Amino acid sequence: xxxxxxxLLDNEALRAYATYATIVLLKMMxxxxxxxxxxxxxKAFVNPEDAASFGKGEGxxxxxxxxxxxxxxxxxxxxxxxxxxxxxxxGLLYALSGPELSTALMHFRIFAGSRIFHxxxxxxxxxxxxxxLSWAAGYAVTISMAYxxxxxxxxx
Amino acid sequence: xxxxxxxLLDNEALRAYATYATIVLLKMMxxxxxxxxxxxxxKAFVNPEDAASFGKGEGxxxxxxxxxxxxxxxxxxxxxxxxxxxxxxxGLLYALSGPELSTALMHFRIFAGSRIFHxxxxxxxxxxxxxxLSWAAGYAVTISMAYxxxxxxxxx
Amino acid sequence: xxxxxxxLLDNEALRAYATYATIVLLKMMxxxxxxxxxxxxxKAFVNPEDAASFGKGEGxxxxxxxxxxxxxxxxxxxxxxxxxxxxxxxGLLYALSGPELSTALMHFRIFAGSRIFHxxxxxxxxxxxxxxLSWAAGYAVTISMAYxxxxxxxxx
Numbered sequence: 001x002x003x004x005x006x007x008l009l010d011n012e013a014l015r016a017y018a019t020y021a022t023i024v025l026l027k028m029m030x031x032x033x034x035x036x037x038x039x040x041x042x043k044a045f046v047n048p049e050d051a052a053s054f055g056k057g058e059g060x061x062x063x064x065x066x067x068x069x070x071x072x073x074x075x076x077x078x079x080x081x082x083x084x085x086x087x088x089x090x091g092l093l094y095a096l097s098g099p100e101l102s103t104a105l106m107h108f109r110i111f112a113g114s115r116i117f118h119x120x121x122x123x124x125x126x127x128x129x130x131x132x133l134s135w136a137a138g139y140a141v142t143i144s145m146a147y148x149x150x151x152x153x154x155x156x
Numbered sequence: 157x158x159x160x161x162x163x164l165l166d167n168e169a170l171r172a173y174a175t176y177a178t179i180v181l182l183k184m185m186x187x188x189x190x191x192x193x194x195x196x197x198x199k200a201f202v203n204p205e206d207a208a209s210f211g212k213g214e215g216x217x218x219x220x221x222x223x224x225x226x227x228x229x230x231x232x233x234x235x236x237x238x239x240x241x242x243x244x245x246x247g248l249l250y251a252l253s254g255p256e257l258s259t260a261l262m263h264f265r266i267f268a269g270s271r272i273f274h275x276x277x278x279x280x281x282x283x284x285x286x287x288x289l290s291w292a293a294g295y296a297v298t299i300s301m302a303y304x305x306x307x308x309x310x311x312x
Numbered sequence: 313x314x315x316x317x318x319x320l321l322d323n324e325a326l327r328a329y330a331t332y333a334t335i336v337l338l339k340m341m342x343x344x345x346x347x348x349x350x351x352x353x354x355k356a357f358v359n360p361e362d363a364a365s366f367g368k369g370e371g372x373x374x375x376x377x378x379x380x381x382x383x384x385x386x387x388x389x390x391x392x393x394x395x396x397x398x399x400x401x402x403g404l405l406y407a408l409s410g411p412e413l414s415t416a417l418m419h420f421r422i423f424a425g426s427r428i429f430h431x432x433x434x435x436x437x438x439x440x441x442x443x444x445l446s447w448a449a450g451y452a453v454t455i456s457m458a459y460x461x462x463x464x465x466x467x468x
Contacts, residue, residue, distance in 0.1 A: 008164075008320075008408050015467035018405045022458050025398040029451065032394060046387065053440050075202065081237055081393055082188060086181040088401045089244045093174045096164050128209050139185065146178050155171040164320075231358065237393060238344060242337040245400045249330045252320050284365050295341065302334050311327040 031077035114138035173251035187233035270294035329407035343389035426450035
């Protein structure tokens, strides 16, 4: 029985999906570390119990504040969630819908590249339309995969 | 090998899942465009590099502000994430758990309808309990699918 | 055809994944109810149409405010999203990658335990590093599963 389900991952389009899905999820997880890094170096916390590790009483209270770098990392993280969740679902169904391998690879590579570039554009930050275009590239390939999925499986 | 994994999508419950999952993800992705539309028409940005496209120096600074319509669209988007992520995971496992096709279709249709109605109720906005009830319908069918999954596969 | 896809769930690692994924998603969904409970008991709303259920005119306006307990529940919910989404994707691919059953169970159990403890640590709240360590445990097992997935399927 083990064989049956791991045969799934013999399919090259699914292996490519598994690779790129894992990469973009790891990239998204990195945002947690970046946010934590900015919170600690900028001493900018939202929970009193977190600030308490860096000062006592009134000393801790002044660390309960917002910081531009922390907020920027958090917005990048939320934008990842908003875009990577559709990729995870639609990308899996697309990989199962029997796409040409080269076409599938192109979609996955553009998506992963767009999210990595989006994060750099957000954190550096780059002037617009850098971040906007990188967002749009990932959005467009997700729509393209959704179209293929619906064309292949539509069952309302 | 291609055949083996795309056979997955020969299953009608899985095809129905693929269809409705793609629809609700596309609807969620639409929230990004709605937020962008309100940001641009209301001139309400959070990143200085975004505001800079609409004015220079002090002119740009005044566009760094919150706007009720933008915030409303963002709340709708976050509510989508909070509810569509459980549907994606639980719905896939439910579709794999061998449900009656007609029962599965009923669950998926109610969920998709509830999320579309929720967005309309949030953006118009409709008086309560319109939005609350649409949220509850999607929540309830997700719980119902989770129950079927756990009953079928429980392995702790 | 029904048989073919539900055979997937004959695989014990996949059944374990299905069980723990459903549990953590239900736990995440619970955050919506906890937020709603605090909003209603603290009378702290963000949408005018929600506050209107609890007072009229100026009476309703005073309920448009933030509340520490509501915000705490919302932060716990967002942290769930940020961490459970990677688990859903990476965990599924990991379960398909043919792991040892006992190793897989250990990963899934630590993840589920870490998220349940994280929520308790956030809501009580526990002093740090309680919440931090529970977050790190879930993060670490997700990285470990991602490593196994990439080692098994890498296809760039």
